[in-house]
Amino acid sequence: MAQKKLGKQTVVLENPPSIISTASIVGPKEGDGPLKDYFDLILDDDLWGEDSWEKCESKIQQEAVKLALSKAKMVPSQVDYLFSGDLLNQIISSSYAARQLKIPFFGLYGACSTKTESLSLGAIAIDGGFADNVVCVTSSHFSTAERQYRFPLEHGNQRPLTAQWTVTGAGASVLSSSGNGPxxxxxxxxxxxxxxxxxxxxxxxxxxxxxxxxxxxxxxxxxxxxxxxxxxxxxxxxxxxxxxxxxxxxxxxxxxxxxxxxxxxxxxxxxxxxxxxxxxxxxxxxxxxxxxxxxxxxxxxxxxxxxxxxxxxxxxxxxxxxxxxxxxxxxxxxxxxx
Known part of the structure; x- marks a missing residue:
C-alpha cells in the first residue's frame, strides 16, 4: 500500500530532505537581468574558454555541482546519486558532466520541467532511505538550444513576439537527509x-x-x-x-x-x-x-x-x-x- 500517496498524483514525504546548498551559474545576458545579484557566477561570454557551446554548457553544469558541493563542505565521493538533465539530444551536457564528476548518475529528460523532476526523484530517494546525499542539477544554453530546436544562429531569422529566450545557465541543489531546511x-x-x-x-x-x-x-x-x-x-x-x-x-x-x-x-x-x-x-x-x-x-x-x-x-x-x-x-x- 502506498502510504505516502495523497490523491491521484501527490506524495507527502515522511522524512523531508533538506536542501542544504545551491549554486547558480549564468551567461552574460542573464547576468544583466533583474536577478543578477542573486547568481553565484556570471560568465563574461557564452563559450567560457571552450571551443563549442555544447562543451560550454556541460562545463557550466559540472562547475555548478562543484560549487554547490563546496558550499555544503562536501566532495563528490560523499554524494550517493546525481540526478541531472538538459535539453540536448541524449542529454549530452549532463552525461559528459557526470563523466568528470564520477557520481552514480541518473540522467533525466523532462525538457524544461527537469529541475523539479530531479528534485522530486532526489527527494524520494532520500525519503525512501536509499540515499543520504544527492545532487540535482539542470542546464541549458541559448546557442545550443537554438540550433537544435529552431534555426542556426547564422540564419538570423526574425523571432515572433511569442518566442522565448533560452536561458544560458545551470542550477545545482544538494539534498540531504540531515540539515535545517528548507x-x-x-x-x-x-x-x-x-x-x-x-x-x-x-x-x-x-x-x-x-x-x-x-x-x-x-x-x-x-x-x-x-x-x-x-x-x-x-x-x-x-x-x-x-x-x-x-x-x-x-x-x-x-x-x-x-x-x-x-x-x-x-x-x-x-x-x-x-x-x-x-x-x-x-x-x-x-x-x-x-x-x-x-x-x-x-x-x-x-x-x-x-x-x-x-x-x-x-x-x-x-x-x-x-x-x-x-x-x-x-x-x-x-x-x-x-
Missing part, C-alpha cells in the same frame, strides 16, 4: 497535456494547460489552498503562457493571481533585453530557484513555495512529421518547516 515536503507529478500546438516559437501556451493541471491537482490531492503558499512559481510559461495558466486555474475555482509568478518573466527585463515573451530552458527555473528563491526561503522572506517547472516535450524530428508539442509540469512544495 525542506521538500510534497511532490505532485504531472501528466502530459497536449493542447495541439505545433509552433516551436509559441511554447508558453503549449505548456500552460499542463501547469494548470498539476497545480489544480496538487490542491485537490492535498487539501491545501493558494493562501497556504507565499508564492507559486512556474518554470518558463513566460507572459503568454502564464496568463493562460492563471485563467485555467481560476476556472477550477482557485485564485492564484496574488501569489503567481513565473521564472521566465522574472529572469529578464523583456523590454530592455529584447527577450519577447520571456525566458525558457532547463536552466530557467533552475537558476531562478537556486539563485533567488532559495535565498528568499533561507532569509525568511518566503516560508512555503510551490515550484512548478514546466516543459514542452519538443522533438524537431516528430514536429517536422506533423505532430504537436506535449506539455508536462512537475511540482514540489518547499517549506522552511517540515
Amino acid at each position: 525542506y521538500i515536503t510534497h511532490i505532485t507529478t504531472g501528466r502530459i497535456i497536449d493542447p495541439g500546438i505545433s509552433n516551436a516559437n509559441n511554447m508558453g501556451p503549449a505548456m500552460a494547460p499542463a501547469a494548470a493541471d498539476t497545480i489544480v491537482q496538487h490542491f485537490r490531492d492535498t487539501g491545501l489552498k493558494p493562501e497556504n503558499y507565499d508564492m507559486i512559481i512556474t518554470g518558463d510559461l513566460a507572459t503568454v503562457g502564464k496568463e493562460i495558466a492563471e485563467e485555467l486555474i481560476a476556472k477550477e475555482g482557485y485564485d492564484v493571481s496574488e501569489i503567481f509568478m513565473d521564472c521566465g518573466i522574472e529572469i529578464f527585463d523583456s523590454e530592455r533585453q529584447d527577450t519577447h515573451a520571456g525566458g525558457s530552458g532547463c536552466g530557467c527555473s533552475a537558476v531562478v530557484f537556486t539563485g533567488y528563491l532559495y535565498k528568499a526561503l533561507k532569509s525568511g522572506k518566503y516560508r512555503r513555495i510551490m515550484l512548478v517547472s514546466t516543459g514542452a516535450l519538443l522533438s524537431p524530428t516528430i514536429i517536422q512529421q506533423g505532430e504537436s508539442i506535449p506539455g508536462i509540469a512537475h511540482a514540489v512544495t518547499i517549506s522552511s518547516e517540515k
